[in-house]
Amino acid sequence: xxxxxxxxxxxxxxxxxxxxxxxxxxxxxxxxxxxxxxxxxxxxxxxxxxxxxxxxxxxxxxxxxxxxxxxxxxxxxxxxxxxxxx
Amino acid sequence: xxxxxxxxxxxxxxxxxxxxxxxxxxxxxxxxxxxxxxxxxxxxxxxxxxxxxxxxxxxxxxxxxxxxxxxxxxxxxxxxxxxxxx
Numbered sequence: 557x558x559x560x561x562x563x564x565x566x567x568x569x570x571x572x573x574x575x576x577x578x579x580x581x582x583x584x585x586x587x588x589x590x591x592x593x594x595x596x597x598x599x600x601x602x603x604x605x606x607x608x609x610x611x612x613x614x615x616x617x618x619x620x621x622x623x624x625x626x627x628x629x630x631x632x633x634x635x636x637x638x639x640x641x642x
Numbered sequence: 643x644x645x646x647x648x649x650x651x652x653x654x655x656x657x658x659x660x661x662x663x664x665x666x667x668x669x670x671x672x673x674x675x676x677x678x679x680x681x682x683x684x685x686x687x688x689x690x691x692x693x694x695x696x697x698x699x700x701x702x703x704x705x706x707x708x709x710x711x712x713x714x715x716x717x718x719x720x721x722x723x724x725x726x727x728x
Contacts, residue, residue: 559727576724582677588724591668607693638662638674639721641645 562630
């Protein structure tokens with residue numbers, strides 16, 4: 557898996573999830589720093605129909621295992637930090 | 643929705659997702675800063691069976707709409723920031 561290739565592929569994700577994994581719209585999750593295993597599992601679940609979403613089911617259908625792997629590597633590679641509310 | 647009540651309820655989420663929304667195990671997603679609408683939609687999908695996961699399907703089954711709302715408000719309230727890899 558190659559994060560750099562994943563970043564290129566992420567051009568098709570960016571409208572909703574951001575190239576940096578920070579979601580642009582409330583119905584889409586942030587992806588920054590999510591683990592490769594989680595991201596790969598979800599993309600494969602959308603591809604197989606196990607998980608359904610009107611947009612993601614269409615997008616995932618055309619992704620190869622290798623592309624999924626690159627995409628997951630890209631979003632995993634983004635570091636994030638959190639601040640709890642007071 | 644009350645983030646403070648959500649934080650209390652999140653004691654049942656923390657083993658996997660962290661009280662701060664930073665996942666403790668790779669198969670669980672980070673939840674920090676995810677939108678209320680996304681979190682509520684997913685919890686309700688697990689509850690109804692539309693989305694399935696061996697752990698989450700069990701957990702969500704016992705949550706009321708109000709509890710889901712509090713939980714989502716808690717995790718949404720956590721700020722996060724990202725750093726892109728060089």
